[in-house]
Amino acid sequence: MARxxxxxxxxxxxxxxxxxxxxxxxxxxxxxxxxxxxxLVFAGEARKLRASLGQVAAGNAFLLQAGDCAESFxxxxxxxxxxxxxxxxxxAVVLTYSMGVPVVKVGRIAGQFAKPRSSPFExxxxxxxxxxxxxxxxxxxxxxxxxxxxxxxxxxxxxxxxSTLNLLRAFTKGGFADLSRVHxxxxxxxxxxxxxxxxxxxxxxxERALLFMRACGIDVESNPNLHxxxxxxxxxxxxxxxxxxxxREDSLTGDWYDCSxxxxxxxxxxxxxxxxxxxxxRGVGNPIGCKxxxxxxxxxxxxxxxxxxxxxxxxxxxxISRMGADTVEDSLRPLLKAVKASGHPVVWACDPxxxxxxxxxxxxxxxxxxxxxxxxxxxVKAHHAEGTWPGGIHIELTGExxxxxxxxxxxxxxxxxxxxYETMCDPxxxxxxxxxxxxxxxxxxxx
Ligand code: TRP
Ligand code: MN
Numbered sequence: 001m002a003r004x005x006x007x008x009x010x011x012x013x014x015x016x017x018x019x020x021x022x023x024x025x026x027x028x029x030x031x032x033x034x035x036x037x038x039x040l041v042f043a044g045e046a047r048k049l050r051a052s053l054g055q056v057a058a059g060n061a062f063l064l065q066a067g068d069c070a071e072s073f074x075x076x077x078x079x080x081x082x083x084x085x086x087x088x089x090x091x092a093v094v095l096t097y098s099m100g101v102p103v104v105k106v107g108r109i110a111g112q113f114a115k116p117r118s119s120p121f122e123x124x125x126x127x128x129x130x131x132x133x134x135x136x137x138x139x140x141x142x143x144x145x146x147x148x149x150x151x152x153x154x155x156x157x158x159x160x161x162x163s164t165l166n167l168l169r170a171f172t173k174g175g176f177a178d179l180s181r182v183h184x185x186x187x188x189x190x191x192x193x194x195x196x197x198x199x200x201x202x203x204x205x206x207e208r209a210l211l212f213m214r215a216c217g218i219d220v221e222s223n224p225n226l227h228x229x230x231x232x233x234x235x236x237x238x239x240x241x242x243x244x245x246x247x248r249e250d251s252l253t254g255d256w257y258d259c260s261x262x263x264x265x266x267x268x269x270x271x272x273x274x275x276x277x278x279x280x281x282r283g284v285g286n287p288i289g290c291k292x293x294x295x296x297x298x299x300x301x302x303x304x305x306x307x308x309x310x311x312x313x314x315x316x317x318x319x320i321s322r323m324g325a326d327t328v329e330d331s332l333r334p335l336l337k338a339v340k341a342s343g344h345p346v347v348w349a350c351d352p353x354x355x356x357x358x359x360x361x362x363x364x365x366x367x368x369x370x371x372x373x374x375x376x377x378x379x380v381k382a383h384h385a386e387g388t389w390p391g392g393i394h395i396e397l398t399g400e401x402x403x404x405x406x407x408x409x410x411x412x413x414x415x416x417x418x419x420x421y422e423t424m425c426d427p428x429x430x431x432x433x434x435x436x437x438x439x440x441x442x443x444x445x446x447x
Contacts, residue, residue: 001255002310005283007247010240015276017116017238017269019137019149020130027241030151034158034245039259040110040165041233043250043285049232049262050287052104054315056391057345061101062445063318063392064092065234065263065349066434067108069426070115073135073153076160081167082176083399084109086185087431088231089177090199091438093185097202098442105231108396110164111261112235113137113157114242115425116269122147132424136239140424154242161233161260168231177229182206187431189401194409195436234289237264240280247284255285265289265320268354273303282308289318291351294331298338305344314345320394321348321379324355325371328378329385336386350379351394357426360406360414366427369407373440380444393441397429398422408433 021027055061066088084107092103113136121128122142130147132140136157139146171177182203190196214220237243237258246260258264264284268291270277281288290304301319309317319339323331328350339346352375353367360366376393383390403419404427406412421427429437 002283005279007244007256007283009283010244010276010280013274013276013279014272015240016272018240019133020120021149021151023151027151030154031241031245034154034242037158039246039248040158040161041259041262043248043252043255043257043259045232046257046262046286048230049104049106050313050315052102052230052315053287053318053347054313054345055102056104056347056389057314059389059391061104062095062099063104063106063347063349064088064095064395065106065108065392066091066395066397068112068398069108069396069428070134070424071109071112071160071164072424073156073160075422076164078167080399081109081164082171083187083431084397085168085171085176085231085399086187087397087399087434089229090185090435092229093182093206094199094202094435094438095442097206098439099445104392105229106234106263107168107231108234110168110233110235111157111161114236114238116236116238116267134425136242154239157242158246165233168233172229172231175227178227179206180210180226187399187401190432190435193432195432195439198439199435232262234261234263234265236267237277237281238267238270240276243280250285253285256283258284258286261286263287263289263318265291265318267291268293268322271304273300273307278304278307287315287318289320289349291354292319292321292335294323294327294355296331296335298334301335302338302342302344305339305342305346309344309346312344315347317344318347318349318391320351322351322354323375323378325352325374325378328355328375329382332379332382333386336382336388340386340388347391348383348388349392349394350376350390352376352379353394353396353426360417362414362417364414364417364421364427366417367405369405369429369433369437372405372429372437376441377444390445395429395434395437396426397431397434399431401432402428402430404428404430405433409436
């Protein structure tokens with residue numbers, strides 16, 4: 001257990017990116033209410049994920065972390081959750097089948113609401129209004145009223161997370177994720193595409209393999225591994241009051257866990273070694289992540305590892321690099337070398353999204369599918385050069401047929417972006433682009 005740590009010890013440090021709540025008494029009331037509510041996940045589940053990530057750190061498994069940039073209160077529906085899960089399952093099947101190693105599935109889901117901003121204010125004409133910080137804080141509409149932080153939103157976020165997780169648990173344990181249904185995860189608009197066809201042939205092979213095993217006398221029916229799947233939840237631990245309110249002492253071990261999600265990460269903007277976010281996360285037993293951008297120095301990174309994982313527990317710490325396609329190889333190699341030499345058993349994951357955000361000719365925030373791929377290729381290359389394991393990918397995606405990222409198999413262009421640009425925050429890969437990406441990643445990992 002971390003020394004000199006309590007769930008509220010972060011309050012003695014400076015916390016970046018916290019909303020300016022207009023009424024702190026109201027905030028305190030809501031946080032107190034949340035701290036009396038049931039945990040969303042359990043310590044034992046977080047420990048199981050940590051063990052699985054330990055396998056990734058050792059080079060025996062691969063991490064697929066994927067989901068929305070920011071979940072929305074408005075787009076909350078069973079269909080939306082199911083479609084996102086479908087894509088994640090499809091990607092996981094492709095990666096598992098092609099790489100021949102277990103794939104650890106972690107969603108950016110059931111709690112991924114809060115967004116860090118480059119500026120606390122946004123200028124609308126002559127007026128300055130607070131920036132949009134995600135639906136857990138305020139609304140995205142461009143007026144003062146909508147942008148006023150409202151603590152009642154913390155409760156809505158808790159409740160939406162609970163029902164999202166409930167549905168995920170039902171889908172992943174109740175038949176939907178059964179390997180015998182591998183064909184049924186293809187959405188209509190994906191089925192006829194080249195990547196959809198490619199998926200169909202893997203699905204057919206898996207079905208044949210299941211028949212083969214059954215024919216060999218293996219009891220396929222009673223083996224839960226084939227019928228169920230673990231999909232864990234994760235989000236950026238940004239609003240520390242909310243995270244603290246869901247932090248509970250595990251009765252089994254006496255350790256503290258942040259029970260708002262299985263895995264939490266610290267963003268590029270809040271990873272100050274002497275800041276409140278690092279202080280908070282160092283004391284919870286969950287597997288945690290930290291985004292690592294191109295300005296990160298080896299010295300900083302080693303201090304971070306020492307602070308967040310002093311016991312050098314495998315699977316405890318995932319470093320999520322987000323360098324940009326052009327610089328990833330050069331920026332990453334010294335970091336890989338330093339961490340390897342220190343003996344810290346980290347998971348290295350590649351976020352190929354956040355270092356590759358551009359503005360289209362039509363003024364849309366977007367990303368090129370080719371840049372996303374190039375960053376992953378550079379990431380894999382850097383690991384091969386340093387003799388380390390490219391442990392996984394961290395992707396922003398949606399199950400819908402949106403047009404937010406450029407390129408991919410259906411070659412979306414600048415002008416296509418207007419067709420279905422629905423994100424509240426960053427541009428996400430659509431279902432076809434995501435599936436395509438899984439095939440390409442599998443190829444990169446095989447080469
Ligand atoms: N349980 C195994 C796993 O998670 C196999 C499995 C069952 C699976 N359903 C799945 C794999 C759906 C990927 C997608 O790997
Ligand atoms: Mn994002």
